[in-house]
Amino acid sequence: MLIAFNKPMNVLSQFTDEGRWPGLKHHIDMPGVYAAGRLDRDSEGLLLLTDDGKLQARIASPKAKMPKTYLAQVEGTPTAEALDALRRGVTLKDGPTRPARVEEVPAPAWLWPRDPPVRVRKTVPDAWLKLTITEGRNRQLRRMTAHVGLPTLRLIRVAIGPWSLNGLAPGEWREVSPAG
Template sequence: MSKSKNQYLLFYKPYGVLCQFTNPGIEAQRPTLKDYINIPDVYSVGRLDLDSEGLLLLTNNGAVKHRLGHRQFAHQRSYWVQVEGIPTAAALQQLTQGVLINRELTRPALVKLLTTAPPLPPRYPPIRDRRNIPTSWLELILTEGRNRQVRRMTAAVGYPTLRLVRFSINIGAMQLTLTGLDPGQWRYLTPQEQQAILQL
């Protein structure tokens, strides 16, 4: 157990888990963060959609939550994105320069077409396999987090997202990653990682 008054956790959110601790209404049968994390009064910094996976930072420090969650501070988040088809150079360039979402251009992004699939565990359920349509993986680094932004960006250039995994979050000069975590696992930040957050 962390001895600090403020708590900082990293969690590998699995596919199909709501990014909240309660599940009222029509989502009542969905698993939530509460099914994995038994730490009171911590909340996620930013969100991942139900159908997205990967790294979540959780804390009870409201100032840190605001500093890392607000788009004005532009901290980097990195994603592995499996898309339908093989994007052209023109499509990659468009993603890099920005695409229109709700009549507003997304910020410039870093985009790379990966030559091999990233080292990820299988997803359950697996993505739908369409025999005649190839898939490919992108590495996409953003400095903002609009609603379903990655999916909307790839769809806008003609390559729908099939699987989306956030694999790292930058905290100043330090990068927090999924390394050492399996889906559904969490850990406390190390003293060095906490210090990087407090220096922001």
């Protein structure tokens, strides 16, 4: 079994609550499934859950290099140099990243409001980037965009390999084919 879940902001990628942050149990009442990978508390979007250990490893293992696609609202105006640096890979404190696919895109028309809303500053422009990476270090995309001078304001994972959010509202889930 494989479940696609649209993880809301400020929900943990685990079933147990931790402090003031709620876990997945508030959204998914399905015993025996576990997250295949994780999504930071302050990130939103696609989280896959499964009861199949081999499938979980295939999705989450860094060796599998499963592509993960995100929409990132960033502070600032992306330059050709900043985007090229992300495409080549940047060197973070924990070493060089693999190259990312990246393009500037318009703000998604289908996007749900965030709670709390992103702080908007009238004097500082923002932009949206679509990024695909094949690794998943801790807070990697946030660190990559900050490294090139574009701090991330909002991060939404829209796809993992062949699976996508595909119209799921925050907090909603559906069963999907393990084959993608």
